[in-house]
Amino acid sequence: MSEDLVRFLRARLDEDEQTARRATxxxxxxxxxxxxxxxxxxxxxxxxxxxxxxxxxxxxxxxxxxxxxxDPARVLREVEAWRAVLDFVETVEGSWHFLQLMDPLARVWRDHPDFNPAWLDA
Known part of the structure; x- marks a missing residue:
């Protein structure tokens, strides 16, 4: 499950980056x-x-x-920051820290059609 969630989050960050790069x-x-x-x-x-x-x-x-x-510049900075957080989170997978960080990250995109509600509070 955690691999699916990380993959989902990285895909959302990729979408945000692509949109920001195409904007003015x-x-x-x-x-x-x-x-x-x-x-x-x-x-x-x-x-x-x-x-x-x-x-x-x-x-x-x-x-x-x-x-x-x-604006796009801020979005790109946020994408970079979230990717760094995900990189860290993946190093502590299975620990209390992983669970504490993944739940709030997942909630950001809970309205996305590919979101799996089972990821929350898992």
């Missing part, structure tokens, strides 16, 4: 303008018309800030 390079900034409203722009944009995302719902300012905080 970061860092991104949340901005507001009379022309575009609340939007997220790359740091090298010349105007808010060069947005990568535009938010229009009730929490538009907060949505834009959230999107900007999770």
């Amino acid at each position: 390079e970061g860092p991104w900034t949340a901005e507001v303008s009379s022309e575009t409203g609340h939007c997220v722009i790359p740091s090298d944009a010349q105007s808010t018309r060069e947005y990568v995302a535009r938010t229009q719902l009730y929490a538009a300012a907060f949505d834009a800030e959230h999107i900007a905080r999770h």
Whole structure:
């Protein structure tokens, strides 16, 4: 079971990395303008018309800030960090540390169609 879970987690990290690498390079900034409203722009944009995302719902300012905080550069750093954690976790498989680390890692992707609920609290 643990090998399946580690394989599942590595596949999700690969997907996150691929998506981040295809996206407009970061860092991104949340901005507001009379022309575009609340939007997220790359740091090298010349105007808010060069947005990568535009938010229009009730929490538009907060949505834009959230999107900007999770730009591709940050996602790539997070993928690298999670891979390092998985590398460590695999060295302590079968120990208390393994179980303590794997459960919270698995919960991140519990809404993925390939997720196996048996992995939680196993």
